[in-house]
Amino acid sequence: MDENLLHDVVAAARAAGADAAEAVFAEGQSLSVTVRLGALEEVEREESREIGLRVFVGQRQASVSGSDVSKDGRAKLIERVVAMARLAPEDPYAGLAPRERLAQGPFPDLDLFDATEHNAETLEARAREAEEAARAVPGVSNSDGGSASWSSSTWRLVTSDGFAGPHHATTFGLSASTIAGEGASMERGGEGRSTRHAADLPSPEAIGIEAGKRAVQRLGARKIASTTAPVIFENRLATSLFGPLLTAASGPAVARGVSFLKGRLGQQILAKGIDIVDDPHRLRGLGSLPFDDEGVANKAMKLIDDGVLTTWLLNTAAARQLGMETTGHASRGLAGPPSVSTSNVTLSPGERDLAGLVADAKAGVLVTSMFGPSLNPNTGDWSVGCSGFWFENGEIAWPVTEITVAGNLMEMYQRLVPGSDLEIRGAANSPSILIDGLAIAGK
Numbered sequence: 001m002d003e004n005l006l007h008d009v010v011a012a013a014r015a016a017g018a019d020a021a022e023a024v025f026a027e028g029q030s031l032s033v034t035v036r037l038g039a040l041e042e043v044e045r046e047e048s049r050e051i052g053l054r055v056f057v058g059q060r061q062a063s064v065s066g067s068d069v070s071k072d073g074r075a076k077l078i079e080r081v082v083a084m085a086r087l088a089p090e091d092p093y094a095g096l097a098p099r100e101r102l103a104q105g106p107f108p109d110l111d112l113f114d115a116t117e118h119n120a121e122t123l124e125a126r127a128r129e130a131e132e133a134a135r136a137v138p139g140v141s142n143s144d145g146g147s148a149s150w151s152s153s154t155w156r157l158v159t160s161d162g163f164a165g166p167h168h169a170t171t172f173g174l175s176a177s178t179i180a181g182e183g184a185s186m187e188r189g190g191e192g193r194s195t196r197h198a199a200d201l202p203s204p205e206a207i208g209i210e211a212g213k214r215a216v217q218r219l220g221a222r223k224i225a226s227t228t229a230p231v232i233f234e235n236r237l238a239t240s241l242f243g244p245l246l247t248a249a250s251g252p253a254v255a256r257g258v259s260f261l262k263g264r265l266g267q268q269i270l271a272k273g274i275d276i277v278d279d280p281h282r283l284r285g286l287g288s289l290p291f292d293d294e295g296v297a298n299k300a301m302k303l304i305d306d307g308v309l310t311t312w313l314l315n316t317a318a319a320r321q322l323g324m325e326t327t328g329h330a331s332r333g334l335a336g337p338p339s340v341s342t343s344n345v346t347l348s349p350g351e352r353d354l355a356g357l358v359a360d361a362k363a364g365v366l367v368t369s370m371f372g373p374s375l376n377p378n379t380g381d382w383s384v385g386c387s388g389f390w391f392e393n394g395e396i397a398w399p400v401t402e403i404t405v406a407g408n409l410m411e412m413y414q415r416l417v418p419g420s421d422l423e424i425r426g427a428a429n430s431p432s433i434l435i436d437g438l439a440i441a442g443k
Contacts, residue, residue: 003166006158009053009074014160016082018055020096022159022294024334025051025069030151032173033123035131037143043120052334055081056095060088065334093320094337096294101326102163103291103298108281110288112169113152114197123148129204130176130211137178137212139219144177144188146208150198163295171286172198176208180215187399189215193425196284214368217389221401224390224442230364231405231438232357234388235421237370239428242276242347244375244382244409245269249303249311250329250340251318253377260380260410261309269309270413273348276304280328280343287343287427291328294338298328303345313340347430350418357419357434359394365440366391367405380409404441412438 006023013021027049034042051074054063062084064077118126131146149172156166175192191210195201233241247253248261261269270276279300280289292298294316302310312322315330315338331341352360366389373384383406390400412435419432 003156003158003164005074006156007164009051009078010158010160012075013053013055013078013082016078018057018082018085020056020160022054022096022157023051024053024332025049025156026153026334028151028153030149031118031120031123032147032149033120033127034145034147035124035127036145038128038131040124041145043124050334051077053077053081054337055085057082057085059090059092059094060085061091061094061337062088063335063337091317093317095316095320096159096161097296097316097326097330099161101296101328102161103165103295105165107165107167107290110281110285110290111283112167112196112285112288114170114172114199116198117152118148118150118172118198123150126174126204130174130208133205133208134176134178134212135208137209137216139180139216140178140212141182141186142179144179144190146176146204147173147192148204149173157293157295159295165291165295167290170196172196172201174201174204174207176211178212178215180212181219185219187215187218187221189213189218194286196286200284218387218399218401221387221399222390223402224400224440226442227440228437229440230361230434230436231440232354232361232364232366233433233435234366234368235354235419235423235430235432236425237367238347238430238433239345240370240373240384241412241416241433242430243428244380245276245413246303246313246342246345248377248380249309249313251312251314251322251324252340254312255318255321258377260376260378265309265312267309268307268414269410270304270307270416272307274304274307274416274418275302275348276345277302277348278342278345282344285344285427287345289343292330293332294326294330296326296328296330298343301327303342313342315340343427345428346422346424347418347433349420349422349431351420353420354432357417357432358391358396360417361391361434361436362394363392365389365400365403365405366396375409382407382409382412402442406439406441407435
């Protein structure tokens with residue numbers, strides 16, 4: 001949709017009685033192909049064009065979205081949303097972002113768009129190659145398939161306060177999933193990657209080999225007795241450990257009083273020397289954005305600086321409620337008011353690689369798979385189902401399965417030791433993390 005049409009929508013909403021308005025247009029297309037055991041299993045193609053409109057009548061707000069972007073369709077959306085806003089309850093924190101905080105063009109070029117468009121035949125060939133490489137790994141007995149995908153999206157925001165900005169992005173994906181062993185001793189393993197540019201993806205062969213190896217390594221997994229021991233969280237899933245911290249640091253959670261970080265702004269949360277940085281302007285980043293979803297200028301910032309919690313994650317409404325200023329973390333879909341989200345979050349690496357962490361811990365569990373996490377948002381009490389490897393004398397001994405690791409996150413963060421094996425794989429990245437003395441529930 002042309003930007004001028006969005007300006008027309010906003011102007012029409014004002015003419016219909018709205019004091020302020022913002023319009024969003026999203027257009028996307030995607031294609032994915034899945035193969036299994038060498039045969040084509042599924043081809044999915046999606047195309048969408050939608051418009052969203054949020055209006056304010058005094059301190060009342062309402063939002064609607066729809067896929068009918070014709071002139072008549074837009075007129076009906078405008079009529080409906082203004083009528084809804086007049087009936088909505090008053091919200092003292094509702095409103096557009098402050099004008100002085102809006103991003104000014106030209107916006108940074110974050111290199112998020114790759115003009116390469118993969119057709120179904122190309123994606124099928126890449127999925128087959130990944131699966132074939134996975135099935136060729138000695139010990140692999142079956143396959144859950146290989147998949148390849150491509151998507152392209154455009155998002156455009158216009159507000160009655162004068163902001164107008166688009167961003168375009170592509171995503172390329174490749175994955176494989178395998179089974180090793182037979183009968184009751186079967187184990188699964190997988191590998192998958194997503195990137196903004198096709199050239200940044202690992203080769204299908206590399207994806208497949210890693211998927212096969214991760215399944216075979218799990219063969220012979222044992223249950224262990226309940227104990228207390230050091231736990232190392234592998235880098236590819238260690239972000240799950242500080243994900244709850246980011247949720248607890250969100251302004252809406254703090255404002256509602258459902259955050260184990262409430263009252264801890266400016267306090268030591270993690271060990272000294274540890275930073276957590278959120279960088280929306282990382283080139284080719286999976287979470288990168290030139291501005292936030294309210295049009296506010298965003299920038300890289302340390303959420304944790306030398307272990308200290310420096311800020312809440314704020315959109316405009318949460319900032320007003322807490323008597324603060326937005327941090328440029330607004331996130332929204334086409335309908336509903338903005339929520340809060342990070343962009344590209346990275347926990348700073350330490351000095352020891354994974355082998356070094358294992359050697360330091362001497363005996364414990366290396367977690368390589370997690371499922372079913374449970375969190376008390378008020379206290380930080382946390383538990384998660386895990387599988388991985390038991391290590392002794394500083395070396396991997398054998399795989400373990402069906403264990404639960406539990407602790408209080410506030411205590412765990414203080415004892416967190418990051419490794420040096422940071423790898424940028426997605427929108428949240430972390431090195432492997434060692435925490436001593438966690439409760440491990442087994443058989």
